[in-house]
Amino acid sequence: MCFSQTSSKKITGANTFFLCSWIILCFCSVYAAYELWFKQILWELDSVRKIFIHNHVRDERNMLTVVSRIHRITMIFRLLVDQFAVLETMTALDFYDFREYLSSASGFQSLQFRLLENKIGVAENLRVPYNRRHYRDNFHGQESQALLQTEQERTLLQLVEQWLERTPGLEEDGFNFWGKLQVNVEEGFRSEKQKLEKMSDCETKQELLEDLSKQIELFNSLFDSKRHDHLLSKGDH
Structure with missing residues (x-):
């Protein structure tokens, strides 16, 4: 202010x-x-x-x-x-x-707000330039250095991801959680599709089938590394 x-x-x-x-x-x-x-x-x-x-x-x-x-x-x-x-x-x-x-x-010029963004894990490529300038250009001296330091530190998002990745049971040659999840969810999708196809032809049936198709596509993206990376680049976690 x-x-x-x-x-x-x-x-x-x-x-x-x-x-x-x-x-x-x-x-x-x-x-x-x-x-x-x-x-x-x-x-x-x-x-x-x-x-x-x-x-x-x-x-x-x-x-x-x-x-x-x-x-x-x-x-x-x-x-x-x-x-x-x-x-x-x-x-x-x-x-x-x-x-x-x-x-x-602007409230976006608050140093603490910017530090907070960096520590949580706001990606550089997802930032919207304020006043067509890099967000750090609004700060100088020690404030700019403090922001630069937080950019180089591990964020909360990265730390939580690393913690989740060490969860036991994810190994393909072990319990293989992802493999079992994929098999069971795909079976559920097939069962749901069969139920919908038995419905009498109506506008609602078509809408439900389209919604199911979107759910299947979204779920399959979990196992497609290229599709997954594409969604990440757009900020869709």
Whole structure:
């Protein structure tokens, strides 16, 4: 929340100050609350990543800590979304009167928000350039270095993927979970298709068959590495 230092109009006079003061307080309160909660999320996130990085997650007792802290992060995000309702109590006209005292800025320029994105695992190729610039161009010095460091660290997404990949039973020469899953799900698809084909011809039957076909295609993509990589490149996890 940046107040313009170059605006030709300044908050002067008792009436103008009275009209704008509650809006200023509202904006500053919401902004400060977001930054404080971002700080809490970063602490929780770093503690979870540390457990995964040092393989403490192999001790299943630590999973309670991981689940508890991830749950807390989820609750904080819900709270942050709900806080928009406070800003919505401001009418469009209220904001219009106040907007001239703000410089050009964006919530996406929050350093903590960007650190949070990197630590969670937002891929570089999936970022939408803000103002046609690389997101790190809005930061300088130590802030830019901090962002660069988080880009080089293992993200929560990567750490969770590595943890899931070590799940026993995935070996093809062992229990072969994926092989058994594929056989059973395909059998279920065949059974469902036979039931649909026995239905009397109607528009609903065709819609159900088309939906089933989409489900089969999506499931088969799990076992097609090229198709899987294509979906990942689009951000469809």
